[in-house]
Amino acid sequence: MTKNPPNDPAANSNLPISVACPACSYHVAVTFIDPYRQPLATVAWPSTEEEAKAMKQLPLSFVRCVDCGHIFNREFCYEEVPYSRKPHLMFNKGTTWTNHLIQIADMLLGYVNEGATVVEIGCGEGHLLRHMASKKKNCRFYGFDPNASYETDGLFEGRSELFVPEIHMEQLQPDLIISRHVMEHLINPLGFLQSIQFNASRLNLRTRVYIETPCIDRALETGRVGDFYYEHNSHFTTQSFTRMIQRTSHEIDLLTHSYNREVLSGLFRVGTNSHAVELESQADDFRIQAKLGQDVLTIQLDQLKAKGKSIAIWGGTGKASAFINFYRLDAKSFPIVVDSDPDKTDTHVPGQGQPIQYRDYLKDHPVDVILIPMAWRAHDVLLEMQEAGIRCDQVLIEYQGRLVDYFHDDHPYHVPGEVTAMQPPAPHYNPQSQSYWTTKHASNSQV
Numbered sequence: 001m002t003k004n005p006p007n008d009p010a011a012n013s014n015l016p017i018s019v020a021c022p023a024c025s026y027h028v029a030v031t032f033i034d035p036y037r038q039p040l041a042t043v044a045w046p047s048t049e050e051e052a053k054a055m056k057q058l059p060l061s062f063v064r065c066v067d068c069g070h071i072f073n074r075e076f077c078y079e080e081v082p083y084s085r086k087p088h089l090m091f092n093k094g095t096t097w098t099n100h101l102i103q104i105a106d107m108l109l110g111y112v113n114e115g116a117t118v119v120e121i122g123c124g125e126g127h128l129l130r131h132m133a134s135k136k137k138n139c140r141f142y143g144f145d146p147n148a149s150y151e152t153d154g155l156f157e158g159r160s161e162l163f164v165p166e167i168h169m170e171q172l173q174p175d176l177i178i179s180r181h182v183m184e185h186l187i188n189p190l191g192f193l194q195s196i197q198f199n200a201s202r203l204n205l206r207t208r209v210y211i212e213t214p215c216i217d218r219a220l221e222t223g224r225v226g227d228f229y230y231e232h233n234s235h236f237t238t239q240s241f242t243r244m245i246q247r248t249s250h251e252i253d254l255l256t257h258s259y260n261r262e263v264l265s266g267l268f269r270v271g272t273n274s275h276a277v278e279l280e281s282q283a284d285d286f287r288i289q290a291k292l293g294q295d296v297l298t299i300q301l302d303q304l305k306a307k308g309k310s311i312a313i314w315g316g317t318g319k320a321s322a323f324i325n326f327y328r329l330d331a332k333s334f335p336i337v338v339d340s341d342p343d344k345t346d347t348h349v350p351g352q353g354q355p356i357q358y359r360d361y362l363k364d365h366p367v368d369v370i371l372i373p374m375a376w377r378a379h380d381v382l383l384e385m386q387e388a389g390i391r392c393d394q395v396l397i398e399y400q401g402r403l404v405d406y407f408h409d410d411h412p413y414h415v416p417g418e419v420t421a422m423q424p425p426a427p428h429y430n431p432q433s434q435s436y437w438t439t440k441h442a443s444n445s446q447v
């Protein structure tokens with residue numbers, strides 16, 4: 001029995017499924033093989049018949065991306081595969097395979113300059129690294145593999161851990177990263193490669209990446225079902241492999257088949273995504289300004305309160321609520337919150353708890369300062385105040401991490417024909433007269 005999520009349209013049919021493709025991140029896939037269950041096929045070595053028969057049955061629910069053709073087990077769970085306890089038993093000693101490995105190593109050596117740093121992710125027993133390191137004595141070689149079954153022979157440094165781009169790209173600054181027969185085991189190989197690309201870009205590295213995976217094309221052409229087992233959750237076609245690399249890098253040196261079209265290889269450059277680095281910089285600027293803004297607004301509001309100014313906040317839900325909570329405008333210090341919507345009366349500001357009053361509260365209880373968290377609709381609020389006869393000395397909005405005076409400071413929320421000023425209250429103030437307001441139109445006509 002295969003467990004499917006409740007209300008899953010694909011549970012009993014071959015309707016399209018909404019799931020992210022590991023190779024290209026397209027979000028529509030279709031059933032490739034009807035779901036069934038099998039035990040682990042590669043990493044477990046049961047020693048008795050009973051043990052073998054008692055092995056946990058794991059879900060195989062292979063689907064195919066309708067954009068790039070990638071095939072993957074959408075119910076795969078990495079924790080079910082005990083790589084750290086048992087070595088991944090890939091047969092590495094066949095003559096053809098050994099020749100292939102040496103050809104790859106020699107080809108890659110052509111990209112290794114004097115003094116370069118080479119990292120292999122998933123180095124296994126370390127065959128490839130030992131071969132390369134024996135030919136390049138003045139380069140640094142690092143092998144990452146959490147199962148730590150490698151023999152270094154003093155030729156490379158072994159790391160019994162997973163390669164984490166956010167940490168190890170900066171720490172090792174690799175010129176070449178090699179990862180053979182690892183991508184098909186990852187939940188999110190595209191994300192992993194893009195993370196290497198991004199970290200190389202922000203560190204200004206020009207790293208080459210070589211990846212190799214099994215190619216499923218011939219299994220599809222010849223109807224082989226034995227290729228689909230639990231440990232291989234992700235099956236690359238030539239197209240899906242190509243798409244994954246194209247979504248990672250625009251500088252591709254090599255895309256090729258080998259081993260009778262059973263293996264796919266790609267070599268490409270990362271460290272080239274300046275657009276991503278620019279977006280990171282923009283995000284940093286916003287984050288820092290927002291953090292500083294919390295202190296700046298606190299100081300500005302403290303100064304107003306020290307001068308004895310009374311303050312009302314216009315808006316108590318949605319974006320106004322987010323503003324009130326972000327800037328920690330608590331109910332004790334800022335008890336007056338009004339809203340344009342009478343239906344919100346007698347509700348409270350989420351998180352901080354101020355009771356929300358209808359805006360007309362300010363007619364009977366005028367304040368010195370009205371703070372409008374939703375700067376983008378400040379002018380509408382001003383028109384509403386004008387219409388309702390609500391007055392105050394100053395209107396504040398948030399702009400670039402501080403509070404600015406709507407009428408007297410520079411900001412981008414002015415609109416044509418807007419209310420341009422509030423007149424100071426006169427002794428004979430009459431809310432019905434609207435005499436405290438002028439508009440651009442009115443002031444122009446007076447000139």
Ligand SMILES: [Zn+2]
Nearest residue numbers: 021024065068
């Ligand atoms: Zn895809």
